[in-house]
Amino acid sequence: MPEQSFDAAGLTARVKEFVAAHDPAGMDRLEFLRARFDAGLAWIHYPAGLGGLGAPRTLQSLVDAEFAKAGAPDNNPMLIGIGLGMAAPTILRHGTDEQRQRFLRPLWTGEEVWCQLFSEPGAGSDLAALGTRAVRDGGDWVVSGQKVWTSIAHEARWAILVTRTDPSVPKHQGMTYFICDMTDPGVEVRPLRQFTGEAEFNEVFLTDVRIPDAHRLGDVGQGWTVAQTTLMNERVAIGGAALPREGGMIGLVSRLWRERTDVRTPGRHDALLRAWVSAEAARLARERLRQQLAAGQPGPEGSAQKLVFARLNQELSGLELELLGEDGLRYDDWTMRRPSGVDFLGRAPGYRYLRAKGNSIEGGTSEILRNIIAERVLGLPSEPRVDKDVAWKDLPR
Amino acid sequence: MTGLLYSDVENELRASLRGMLAQRSPWRHVLSWSESGQAMDASLWRTLAGEMGLAGMAIPEEYGGGGASLREAAVVLEELGRAVAPVPFLGSAVVATSALLACRDGELLTKLATGEAVGALAVPLGAGPLGAGAPAPVTVRAENGKLHGTVGLVADALVADVLLVPADDGLYAVDARAFGVRIERVVSLDPTRPLADLTFDSVPGRLIVAGDAAASAVGAARTAGAALLASEQLGVAEWCLESTVEYLKTRHQFGRPVGSFQALKHRLADVWVDVTQARAVARYAASCAATGDDDLPVAANLAQAFCSPVAVKAAEECVQLHGGIGFTWEHPAHLYLKRAKSSSLAFGTADRHRSALATLVDLPPAS
Numbered sequence: 001m002p003e004q005s006f007d008a009a010g011l012t013a014r015v016k017e018f019v020a021a022h023d024p025a026g027m028d029r030l031e032f033l034r035a036r037f038d039a040g041l042a043w044i045h046y047p048a049g050l051g052g053l054g055a056p057r058t059l060q061s062l063v064d065a066e067f068a069k070a071g072a073p074d075n076n077p078m079l080i081g082i083g084l085g086m087a088a089p090t091i092l093r094h095g096t097d098e099q100r101q102r103f104l105r106p107l108w109t110g111e112e113v114w115c116q117l118f119s120e121p122g123a124g125s126d127l128a129a130l131g132t133r134a135v136r137d138g139g140d141w142v143v144s145g146q147k148v149w150t151s152i153a154h155e156a157r158w159a160i161l162v163t164r165t166d167p168s169v170p171k172h173q174g175m176t177y178f179i180c181d182m183t184d185p186g187v188e189v190r191p192l193r194q195f196t197g198e199a200e201f202n203e204v205f206l207t208d209v210r211i212p213d214a215h216r217l218g219d220v221g222q223g224w225t226v227a228q229t230t231l232m233n234e235r236v237a238i239g240g241a242a243l244p245r246e247g248g249m250i251g252l253v254s255r256l257w258r259e260r261t262d263v264r265t266p267g268r269h270d271a272l273l274r275a276w277v278s279a280e281a282a283r284l285a286r287e288r289l290r291q292q293l294a295a296g297q298p299g300p301e302g303s304a305q306k307l308v309f310a311r312l313n314q315e316l317s318g319l320e321l322e323l324l325g326e327d328g329l330r331y332d333d334w335t336m337r338r339p340s341g342v343d344f345l346g347r348a349p350g351y352r353y354l355r356a357k358g359n360s361i362e363g364g365t366s367e368i369l370r371n372i373i374a375e376r377v378l379g380l381p382s383e384p385r386v387d388k389d390v391a392w393k394d395l396p397r
Numbered sequence: 398m399t400g401l402l403y404s405d406v407e408n409e410l411r412a413s414l415r416g417m418l419a420q421r422s423p424w425r426h427v428l429s430w431s432e433s434g435q436a437m438d439a440s441l442w443r444t445l446a447g448e449m450g451l452a453g454m455a456i457p458e459e460y461g462g463g464g465a466s467l468r469e470a471a472v473v474l475e476e477l478g479r480a481v482a483p484v485p486f487l488g489s490a491v492v493a494t495s496a497l498l499a500c501r502d503g504e505l506l507t508k509l510a511t512g513e514a515v516g517a518l519a520v521p522l523g524a525g526p527l528g529a530g531a532p533a534p535v536t537v538r539a540e541n542g543k544l545h546g547t548v549g550l551v552a553d554a555l556v557a558d559v560l561l562v563p564a565d566d567g568l569y570a571v572d573a574r575a576f577g578v579r580i581e582r583v584v585s586l587d588p589t590r591p592l593a594d595l596t597f598d599s600v601p602g603r604l605i606v607a608g609d610a611a612a613s614a615v616g617a618a619r620t621a622g623a624a625l626l627a628s629e630q631l632g633v634a635e636w637c638l639e640s641t642v643e644y645l646k647t648r649h650q651f652g653r654p655v656g657s658f659q660a661l662k663h664r665l666a667d668v669w670v671d672v673t674q675a676r677a678v679a680r681y682a683a684s685c686a687a688t689g690d691d692d693l694p695v696a697a698n699l700a701q702a703f704c705s706p707v708a709v710k711a712a713e714e715c716v717q718l719h720g721g722i723g724f725t726w727e728h729p730a731h732l733y734l735k736r737a738k739s740s741s742l743a744f745g746t747a748d749r750h751r752s753a754l755a756t757l758v759d760l761p762p763a764s
């Protein structure tokens with residue numbers, strides 16, 4: 001490797017050099033992405049040899065912008081968000097060298113899509129209560145159980161999976177973490193239709209799925225620790241660019257107010273102004289968090305942002321329907337569909353109102369987030385834990 | 398986008414100020430001071446203004462000031478808010494100073510810079526709204542250079558050496574001890590920010606600036622005050638949150654710390670979330686005020702529309718979650734509740750700031 005230079009200028013030069021040698025217009029998309037990975041310009045904070053340079057993460061947005069400027073293809077980040085945001089950091093931290101070599105490159109290039117098999121019908125907020133069983137059988141593990149709320153399971157090649165391997169110990173101790181092959185004949189994916197009419201999510205039924213021990217991530221019984229890495233990374237990423245004023249939902253509602261004089265009433269005006277103030281405060285808080293991360297001072301403020309975002313989206317989408325008056329009685333389409341992403345702003349107001357209800361449930365409910373803030377940020381004592389010293393198999397359910 | 402973090406210099410300033418205030422102005426001291434009938438903690442002000450040089454921190458060096466900006470002054474206000482310290486920093490070092498800076502009045506700026514003189518803008522503390530070209534009502538008239546009239550509920554006037562008085566034809570500087578000036582203390586909801594009613598009975602004044610320039614200087618001063626008050630409110634909210642968290646960790650009922658009950662935890666988590674938002678809003682306002690950013694009118698109104706209710710909620714939660722002890726005279730919670738609620742009326746209430754925003758960001762009311 002040449003002498004490392006991790007300032008902005010050095011990285012920009014590297015990208016220019018790379019693009020000069022690999023013309024994005026005259027090259028196969030996948031070949032380009034693989035070459036970018038091999039050059040260490042994929043996720044620059046990853047180690048050399050695994051798509052990175054060991055460079056500061058804060059310079060990533062600069063590298064991405066430089067590639068975009070050169071007309072380089074992207075790796076379809078919408079589709080591989082779970083791989084990039086959750087599976088990859090977990091494999092990097094807890095995986096073996098073989099696992100890192102095997103999985104990270106096709107994950108980043110988007111050749112292999114990943115999903116996450118964590119939540120179960122009986123284990124939502126209390127994820128550690130999960131009961132999908134993995135039993136050792138020679139060099140394999142045999143896994144049976146049911147997972148739920150799995151985004152893009154129907155397009156995924158691999159899954160990160162947490163299982164119960166020892167029911168006789170308290171719930172946090174008896175778990176083991178695996179990489180699961182979604183093409184295994186024992187994996188059945190069924191769409192889970194949500195109350196918007198469409199199915200973004202799936203239920204995944206696992207019946208005697210065979211997983212080689214080589215696909216275990218971390219030690220047997222260490223599944224909870226490994227899962228923490230995954231969950232910690234879930235909300236770390238805050239987008240590169242600053243959001244403009246009235247970006248997002250508040251902009252939609254403000255424009256509606258400006259365009260339609262007939263929808264204006266004093267009560268709605270007050271509601272709109274209150275929401276505008278909260279949305280602008282949230283935007284500034286998000287910007288401040290972005291500056292903290294860029295300065296290498298990450299704080300716990302990220303957990304506040306998810307709570308605020310959920311509340312605002314719900315409030316604003318409700319207000320939007322009220323502003324529309326009788327037009328708010330319409331809905332665009334109840335047809336069962338399988339979208340690969342959430343087109344929140346592109347759909348009708350009724351959809352927004354309904355979809356926003358998920359914002360305070362998905363990725364940790366607002367109530368669980370408040371617990372986390374109270375206990376981990378403010379240091380308040382936890383509720384008495386009645387299940388702490390009870391074997392998982394003896395828990396009431 | 399402007400920087401919303403704290404600089405190293407600001408962090409150092411905060412640390413030294415917090416240490417000094419903990420020693421010199423603990424809440425018991427503030428409480429007994431408030432019963433003493435004095436108009437400010439003069440010895441504390443001497444330390445802040447003289448020894449630490451904070452009275453003139455936002456005044457350029459050419460006038461003998463510290464050459465810092467309202468950004469750093471905002472950090473001072475966060476700490477003064479945390480301590481509910483009874484000193485005229487907001488009124489003199491921010492509001493009066495901003496009025497004088499707008500008029501480039503070197504003579505008075507030099508006096509304020511050293512802390513030798515305290516200035517107060519003779520406008521009711523609760524006057525609102527701030528907004529595009531909405532001046533405070535003028536209740537003083539000038540006749541042959543002599544001022545006549547009354548102004549009610551003025552902050553920091555009791556300790557002022559110089560009163561900046563908006564009259565019908567301009568902004569005047571008046572010696573607070575001049576014959577014909579009556580400054581009567583009002584019993585205020587917030588004992589830690591004393592207020593006074595002012596009467597001018599044929600009082601000589603020096604015309605600083607006349608006409609529209611006077612209205613714009615007063616507007617600039619009140620906009621800076623509203624923008625910076627948000628930082629004081631942030632400090633108040635932070636103290637309320639932190640002291641309530643500490644209390645809930647140690648107070649036991651039903652055989653467990655009451656802070657382990659989810660019903661209480663969630664309320665504190667919500668206050669913490671509000672404080673994270675308020676910090677970004679207050680920093681933005683201070684930054685806009687420091688640089689005279691075009692967005693300052695929005696930033697200042699946003700700061701009051703958002704941070705006022707946050708401080709009030711934090712103080713009200715502080716009282717409620719402390720239970721009976723928080724309702725007593727001998728516990729500091731009431732000092733913060735009184736400061737928070739009074740401050741939410743200063744420079745106009747949150748709904749007036751929302752109305753001003755409606756004009757500024759083109760969200761007109763129903764006609």
